[in-house]
Amino acid sequence: MFEFELPDLGEGVAEGEVLAWHVAVGEAVHEDQTLAEVETDKAAVDVPSPVAGVVRELHAEVGDIVATGEVLVTIEEGADGPESTESAAPPENGAAVDDRVFAPPSVRRLARERGVDIATVEGTGPSGRITEADVAAAASEREDDEGPTPVVSKVDDDEREDDGPTSVISKVSDDGPDTESDGTEPAVKSAVRKVASTMTERRDRTLATPATRRLARELGVDIDAVPTDETRDGEPYVDAAAVRAVAERESDAGEITDEDVREVAERVVSELREAATETGVEATPVEATDADRREPYRGVRRTIGEQMARSRREVPHATHHDKVAVPGLVEARERLQPLAEERGVHLTYTPLVLQCVAAALDDHPILATQLDTEREEIVYRSDRDIGVATATDHGLVVPVVEDVDETGLLELAADVNQLVERARNRDIAREELQGGVFTVTNFGAIGGEYADPIINVPETAILGVGALRERPVAEDGEVVAKPTLTLSLAIDHRVVDGADAARFVDTLKSYLADPTRLLLE
Structure with a gap:
């Protein structure tokens, strides 16, 4: 088996986001065939296969961040041909396999947010390019057929993707102050642990595998605050063991008192004020309604x-x-x-x-x-x-x-x-x-x-x-x-x-x- 690692996509590029898969498990590929489209902080690039064979495993999903040198796909070299196309599971999240989908990353993100399979959208832009209007029209047509997407499920999706404040709200229940119905800690305690974690030396950027990032989200650990001496390409690198160690330390930290909450809140306010003084811009959360649309602030933008x-x-x-x-x-x-x-x-x-x-x-x-x-x-x-x-x-x-x-x-x-x-x-x-x-x-x-x-x-x-x-x-x-x-x-x-x-x-x-x-x- 040939384990194809994400190659160096340019000077200073340490990771990339998988925008789309162009192959599926069980599919035969030839040398130089495009395997996936990956977005770096500068541009979206096609990643070609260095060998011919049959795809046996895709190691990342659309939307995952993959570090340079991390295994992207496993290919069986020299295989005669594709297995039954009926048994070959297509990649998730509407990745294009047979035909190239011409759409910029912002449009692809909108399609993922609206639950639209972009491979089925007909583009009206130049040379068949898919626009945001095309995605919005497809989403409206689907919603007319299936009904509106439940608000609760949208919140859950956002929680899994961003691990933001919605995760705290979704865990609140009437089971009591010590534990929730699913065994998780109460909302205030979870919030304080997350904020306390960010009060440590927090980095602007951390390299980690998609599996490690998912683990960090599941354990409520801020991956940019996990201590590490390990680096890759000059960037801090965190593995699953380091994330678990931080989670265990936090779980053993004891009961959080009102004084702990007050102290963390004061430190947050103090740092925000210092940041506002240094930059001249006050950090203010943006309130949004259900009619508004959010998209991740990352990549080229x-x-x-x-x-x-x-x-x-x-x-x-x-x-x-x-x-x-x-x-x-x-x-x-x-x-x-x-x-x-x-x-x-x-x-x-x-x-x-x-x-x-x-x-x-x-x-x-x-x-x-x-x-x-x-x-x-x-x-x-x-x-x-x-x-x-x-x-x-x-x-x-x-x-x-x-x-x-x-x-x-x-x-x-x-x-x-x-x-x-x-x-x-x-x-x-x-x-x-x-x-x-x-x-x-x-x-x-x-x-x-x-x-x-x-x-x-x-x-x-x-x-x-x-x-x-x-x-x-x-x-x-x-x-x-x-x-x-x-x-x-x-x-x-x-x-x-x-x-x-x-x-x-x-x-x-x-x-x-x-x-x-x-x-x-």
């Missing part, structure tokens, strides 16, 4: 949020706004676009803007820097790898276009189009989202003019480009209408001064106004 929060927390932002008339840019694109179309390339303004930015960075290298806070050094980057912020169904993604200054316009346009398309389809490698020296975000595509963009640390600047439209411009004492662009340059004021920003924008404006100047570089 959480990574984006943490990166933006870190940037705002650590970086003193300053934003320089300006406007430039660009009739030369418009004329250049109009003249070159038919020629590009003849060669099968759709020419937008983006590659032209990127080439202008790269030339301006050469003139003002302080904008092409990264701040290494660990070594306390400013790194002047020699390359011109520029990130292009792209809005997708699963959040803002920044694919990096390499060697902008050394690439011809048509090749650059094709590279940009391909990267953006693959980013939107979640078919992009992690390394293609890393290593940029500067970022350009085009909020003008949806009509915006000026903004205050957040820097993609460790970069020290980001350029926001507003809508291209005719605006009044003073020329030779008269006001005329000309195509203009609005610019918003955010800088890290620890590295870049306001004067540097102004000079960079002035140079960039000269290239945008007349892109033929690039021929002199």
Whole structure:
């Protein structure tokens, strides 16, 4: 038997969530056939089979978190063919087996929450892509046939998934203060034990197998507060024995008094106040009604949020706004676009803007820097790898276009189009989202003019480009209408001064106004 372990899915990736299985137990697979779709904190990737054979066991369910190096699937190599398809149990949670389901993770999560088999949903989006509206329509149709989902069962499902406050409420009964009807401890005691556990040194991230995580939920143990000296890939790792040890210590801790409850409550309030003071944001629970919908804050969306929060927390932002008339840019694109179309390339303004930015960075290298806070050094980057912020169904993604200054316009346009398309389809490698020296975000595509963009640390600047439209411009004492662009340059004021920003924008404006100047570089 070949035990296939989850491979390294990219630099720094220690675990992934199983989004869908594309095979079932008893099914024959060939080498390089997609076994599963796994989501990391950057992208969703297909995991191919390294061998040919027959699937004997799936070691995780859809929604489970699997650590790198953990066994994902067992395959019997060299088996002749599939066993009876009638005996092959399909994977749970509506995973697609025979056909690829085209749906972003947010839509897949919605399908799981609404109890919809996503493999049966007909997509109405581009290329048959399944949207949230498709899932909602399928859920409504099912509910019309079967009746509404009982509220109690939804609470139980949430408890098993999140192990949140609903688990405390669901255990309350009239059997008395010491034990519940199912043998569990009373609600207040359970709550205090959980809160007391979180008062220990709690980590932001812990690696553990799905079985260990389930055990922790069953025992009411906060897995991020379990003491451990073991690591995997530099991350804390907790096994089942450590979880049981914590649970046993808590069960032997004795009766919890009113004083214990009061002490824990005071510590919780104190820490919340300290956190609010440090971040400037008060932690407030969000009340929701039955008509509202919740979805997990994790994966790409959480990574984006943490990166933006870190940037705002650590970086003193300053934003320089300006406007430039660009009739030369418009004329250049109009003249070159038919020629590009003849060669099968759709020419937008983006590659032209990127080439202008790269030339301006050469003139003002302080904008092409990264701040290494660990070594306390400013790194002047020699390359011109520029990130292009792209809005997708699963959040803002920044694919990096390499060697902008050394690439011809048509090749650059094709590279940009391909990267953006693959980013939107979640078919992009992690390394293609890393290593940029500067970022350009085009909020003008949806009509915006000026903004205050957040820097993609460790970069020290980001350029926001507003809508291209005719605006009044003073020329030779008269006001005329000309195509203009609005610019918003955010800088890290620890590295870049306001004067540097102004000079960079002035140079960039000269290239945008007349892109033929690039021929002199």
